[in-house]
Amino acid sequence: MKTNFLLLSIVFFCVIMVFLTQCRSGDSNVQQLTEKWEIVIPNQKIPEGLTSIRASDCGTCHKKHYEEWKLSTHALAWVDLQFQAELKKESSPFFCINCHIPLQNQQEFIVKGMIDGDIYQPVKVQNPKFDKELQKEGITCASCHVRDGAIIGPTGTSKAPHKTVKNPAHLSEELCTSCHNANAVVTPTLACTFETGDEWKAGPYFEEKNCISCHMEPINREIVDGNGERLSHFHFFGGSGIPKFDSVTTKILNGLAFYPSTLKETYFLTDEIIYSLKLKNEFAGHNVPTGDPERFFQVQFELKNKLGEIISTQTERIGEKWEWYPVAKKIADNNMLPNEERVFAFSYVPDEKGEHTLSVTVTKNRMDKKTAEYNKLGDNYPLFITIYEEEHVFQVQ
Ligand code: HEC
Ligand code: HEC
Ligand code: HEC
Ligand code: HEC
Ligand code: HEC
Structure with missing residues (x-):
């Protein structure tokens, strides 16, 4: 009886504290997130027919995609030593992680807004859906393929054991440029300049070849053992080829x-x-x-x-x-x-x-x-x- 009462008072105390902290942040001028890079892809549900959205689990069926992706820079976008070093600096605002671990499920905190619109004063609450293993996977399968409780694919095949939705517009160069084209002066000493998308649009390959035709070359193969060959795409995302770790070799493309x-x-x-x-x-x-x-x-x-x-x-x-x-x-x-x-x-x-x-x-x-x-x-x-x-x-x- 006594312990129950103690427990109840603790719970009561916590409820009051949460209430008070929420009121306090309500007092100051919390501004909403507006810029594209401030906003993260919301927490995603596990699509019907699957038990998790981790790359390692997709990899139990899609073995080749998994082995290729594991060598890519995308898979290392969180564990990269330079990224981790940059993240520890006081000059790095909260949204640095949004293109490197783009799903809310990969982030420990949900950012509700910024006090007085200051990028160094985000208002954070704990994310109940945070998955630390998924965080380590950086730009993982689900970053590109999981939305609204389904796997987004190019054909919407009914052969898959998971809910699948056809959406080639989502799986287009627009997906790539959502991260590979950011041009903004955030503060006087912090500028983001990735203009790969604009460079491509202004150049001779526009409407001839795009990010996917060059970086995800097509190949006919089984995408799951025993399911028969179909149109598939390599998932190495080969680029500069400068490795991130001595022991990791990525696929090299030379321009x-x-x-x-x-x-x-x-x-x-x-x-x-x-x-x-x-x-x-x-x-x-x-x-x-x-x-x-x-x-x-x-x-x-x-x-x-x-x-x-x-x-x-x-x-x-x-x-x-x-x-x-x-x-x-x-x-x-x-x-x-x-x-x-x-x-x-x-x-x-x-x-x-x-x-x-x-x-x-x-x-x-x-x-x-x-x-x-x-x-x-x-x-x-x-x-x-x-x-x-x-x-x-x-x-x-
Ligand atoms: C709009 C998306 C986006 C945001 C926001 C973002 N990055 Fe990146 N980051 C990228 C992309 C894309 C690359 C790869 C660029 C390339 O290789 O062409 C990258 C690469 C990096 C690298 C590796 C550089 C290298 O030489 O390989 C580091 C380190 C990094 N970012 C740190 C940061 C920091 C710190 C912030 C916050 C100030 C940040 N990023 C915010 C998209 C983003
Ligand atoms: C239990 C096995 C299994 C698991 C786990 C699995 N898949 Fe699949 N998936 C399949 C099968 C089977 C197909 C259909 C194969 C075919 O079309 O030849 C498929 C098809 C797909 C397609 C193509 C859809 C289309 O529109 O053509 C995508 C994309 C895909 N899966 C992504 C994923 C991702 C991402 C994960 C992890 C979150 C995952 N899958 C987990 C078995 C699996
Ligand atoms: C969620 C954001 C995001 C999306 C979507 C995305 N990328 Fe990336 N990409 C990055 C980041 C961040 C890096 C760099 C990671 C690092 O250096 O640690 C990167 C690295 C790369 C690299 C390797 C660069 C190198 O030198 O090793 C290539 C190539 C690449 N991306 C191509 C693509 C293509 C093609 C697409 C579309 C199919 C795409 N990316 C979609 C964020 C993204
Ligand atoms: C005609 C083929 C082609 C197209 C189209 C193309 N790329 Fe590339 N990309 C390359 C080659 C080749 C390299 C290797 C350049 C080098 O390091 O020598 C490369 C390198 C990269 C890198 C590595 C960055 C670096 O400095 O090393 C990134 C990131 C990238 N591409 C992203 C993209 C994105 C995003 C798109 C679409 C907007 C795109 N690419 C369109 C062929 C292409
Ligand atoms: C950066 C975005 C990105 C990431 C990360 C990514 N994919 Fe894909 N994936 C694509 C795109 C784009 C296509 C469609 C290409 C097309 O049809 O033009 C695709 C196609 C597929 C397909 C359909 C067959 C094929 O090869 O075209 C499967 C299966 C698939 N991906 C599985 C995976 C798995 C498993 C992972 C993680 C190990 C993964 N993908 C990671 C962008 C991504």
């Missing part, structure tokens, strides 16, 4: 084609040695690099003499340059447009005889070393991959 010039076998002292490498953005439907403004390509020339000493180097950079303080501002952008060509030339007049070696290297970089050190990403965070390498050996007489 650039390389056209090197030739060199003679022999030169004379005081001859000018001229070499050039032409790059063309032949395969990407948007700028290269695109998306994150910290991405860049580097073209490096290095000439060595017969002793192996470096006697000349030249470095070129393709990418954007930003200034973040006092106001976020793009100060330079030489990203390559679709089909754009650019020639990088190297020249040198030798003043010693003997064998010379010219090495040419092109790398794709996630960010520079300084930024990685600033974010304390450690030595195991891969910063670049090499996509072109050649060596020319010639004699100087």
